[in-house]
Amino acid sequence: MSDPIISSSEITPKHLYLTRRDFIKAAGAAAAGLALAACGLAPAGKTAAPAAATPQITPAGEAPNSFEEITHYNNYYEFTTDKEEVAGLAKSFATSPWQVEVSGLVNRPGKFSVADLVKRYPPEERIYRLRCVETWSMVIPWLGFPLARLLKDVEPASDARYVRFETIYKPDEMPGQKQSFYPWPYQEGLRLDEAMHDLTLLATGLYGGELPAQSGGGIRLVVPWKYGFKSIKAIVKIELTAEQPATLWNSIAPDEYGFYANVNPQVDHPRWSQSMEHRIGEPGRRETLLFNGYAEQVAHLYDGMDLRVNF
Ligand code: MTE
Numbered sequence: 265m266s267d268p269i270i271s272s273s274e275i276t277p278k279h280l281y282l283t284r285r286d287f288i289k290a291a292g293a294a295a296a297g298l299a300l301a302a303c304g305l306a307p308a309g310k311t312a313a314p315a316a317a318t319p320q321i322t323p324a325g326e327a328p329n330s331f332e333e334i335t336h337y338n339n340y341y342e343f344t345t346d347k348e349e350v351a352g353l354a355k356s357f358a359t360s361p362w363q364v365e366v367s368g369l370v371n372r373p374g375k376f377s378v379a380d381l382v383k384r385y386p387p388e389e390r391i392y393r394l395r396c397v398e399t400w401s402m403v404i405p406w407l408g409f410p411l412a413r414l415l416k417d418v419e420p421a422s423d424a425r426y427v428r429f430e431t432i433y434k435p436d437e438m439p440g441q442k443q444s445f446y447p448w449p450y451q452e453g454l455r456l457d458e459a460m461h462d463l464t465l466l467a468t469g470l471y472g473g474e475l476p477a478q479s480g481g482g483i484r485l486v487v488p489w490k491y492g493f494k495s496i497k498a499i500v501k502i503e504l505t506a507e508q509p510a511t512l513w514n515s516i517a518p519d520e521y522g523f524y525a526n527v528n529p530q531v532d533h534p535r536w537s538q539s540m541e542h543r544i545g546e547p548g549r550r551e552t553l554l555f556n557g558y559a560e561q562v563a564h565l566y567d568g569m570d571l572r573v574n575f
Pocket of ligand 1: 334337338339340341342394395396397431450478479480491492493494495496497498
């Protein structure tokens with residue numbers, strides 16, 4: 265089972281990341297070099313030539329998608345439902361300064377600027393798979409800090425069971441919010457133990473730099489074992505609650521989008537199979553993994569639960 269976390273000491277600056285094609289070539293060359301070395305056939309005094317830049321890969325051997333792919337194929341309905349138009353429409357959306365209010369069942373509520381949060385919790389690089397419920401996927405090198413660090417500091421009250429997140433509401437700047445079909449603002453939720461899991465990230469950056477508007481700047485959630493719609497963008501409110509919060513997709517189509525939304529190849533969407541996915545930039549399709557490949561880290565959170573009922 266792969267461990268998706270890569271330490272910040274292994275960060276490769278954005279300009280040194282290889283393109284996917286270069287990565288595949290470099291990986292092939294490295295594998296060939298290793299095979300030769302293992303057989304004792306490497307010429308004396310010579311080791312396999314390193315690639316020009318060390319490819320940043322997850323332990324599962326997956327190359328991150330390019331910055332271009334990650335920032336020009338987006339779901340962000342506040343702007344538009346056209347994935348390739350989001351970047352253009354979000355171009356002048358200001359992501360800094362940005363504030364998040366933490367309220368509800370906590371002993372120390374407060375309003376925090378993202379600038380202060382990144383000083384308090386220095387961002388680390390986490391390279392995670394992202395699997396959209398629509399069956400496409402990417403590998404994304406986020407910068408961020410575990411949500412648990414912020415939650416511990418605001419001290420959840422003993423009756424807090426859930427965390428509710430809300431996206432900014434600015435219809436004058438986000439044209440999609442003028443569409444009254446959707447119950448804006450976008451909201452999402454997690455159980456408190458899911459929110460406290462170390463994989464659950466508040467992302468403030470991408471590829472070693474800032475978090476672009478189309479990717480959810482000023483600050484977004486990333487929950488890598490759940491379908492992408494749980495990873496809410498442009499968060500301005502985090503509220504701890506006793507009851508399970510309403511979420512945007514679940515309130516529109518409860519039969520299609522559950523509260524848990526754990527990636528599960530055995531539980532199909534009513535309108536399509538979830539067993540395979542299309543990794544953006546790759547030909548063909550690959551198998552979808554239970555909990556998006558993070559089962560070893562998170563399956564225990566759902567012990568005793570029927571994942572078909574709690575989908
Ligand atoms: N957050 C908000 N506020 N609005 C959205 O439309 N789309 C979700 C999620 N977060 C969405 C959102 C969906 S469906 C996915 S798959 C991911 O964002 C996509 O993230 P990306 O565009 O950074 O890849």
